[in-house]
Amino acid sequence: MIKKEKYNAFTMTELLVVMSIMVVIMAMIVPFVKTFGTGQELKKSAVNVASMLRLARQMAITMNATYRVDVNLAQDAIYISDLTGSRYEKAYVPPPSVDITAATPAYGAGGRISFNSRGTCQAGTVRVTSRRKNNAGGYDFYEITTSGSAGRVRIKGLNET
Numbered sequence: 001m002i003k004k005e006k007y008n009a010f011t012m013t014e015l016l017v018v019m020s021i022m023v024v025i026m027a028m029i030v031p032f033v034k035t036f037g038t039g040q041e042l043k044k045s046a047v048n049v050a051s052m053l054r055l056a057r058q059m060a061i062t063m064n065a066t067y068r069v070d071v072n073l074a075q076d077a078i079y080i081s082d083l084t085g086s087r088y089e090k091a092y093v094p095p096p097s098v099d100i101t102a103a104t105p106a107y108g109a110g111g112r113i114s115f116n117s118r119g120t121c122q123a124g125t126v127r128v129t130s131r132r133k134n135n136a137g138g139y140d141f142y143e144i145t146t147s148g149s150a151g152r153v154r155i156k157g158l159n160e161t
Contacts, residue, residue: 039140045094045128046142046155049078052092053113053126053146053153056080059088060115071103071110071126078126094128101141102127119151 053069059080060067067088071078076099079091094100103111103126113124129141143156 039130041095041097042128042130042140042142045098046144048092048094049100049126049128050144050153050155052078052080052089053144055089056113057115057119057121057151057153060117061119064117066114066116068112068114070107070112071100072108073100073103073110075109076100097131099129099131100126101129113146115151121146121148121151123148 056067056069059065066083067080068082069078069080075093077091077093078100080088082088100110104124105111105113105122111124111126113121113126115121124146126144127141128144129139131139134140145154145156146152147154
């Protein structure tokens, strides 16, 4: 007696149904994944700007001197300098999908926030904005603020007022 082997396999129809379901799911997910990267670049830029402000504060305290963070809106760059104008650290330039759109207190083509040797500074704000519109038709942004008396640096949440 010859023993017949039984093969368990999927039919072509079953494979096509599963693949079509996967294509539909992927089509729904792609728009969310595309905007996720932009949101992460924007958040990372806000964190980088806040880090530069905190570094300038630490330098001012450590070196017992005044250091400032200059925001150049025309060049879309931020850098740390001392009172003589000597630059420290490499200038931060945000990625192409992010723009530095505002800085206060105003100075030249942007803004300047100065930290003195006690770590205090004047109140200021730097705004980083996405260059791509969000689903509501506006532009997402973060504001990085400094409080004068304590020199505290804070990142205001996305579109938070």
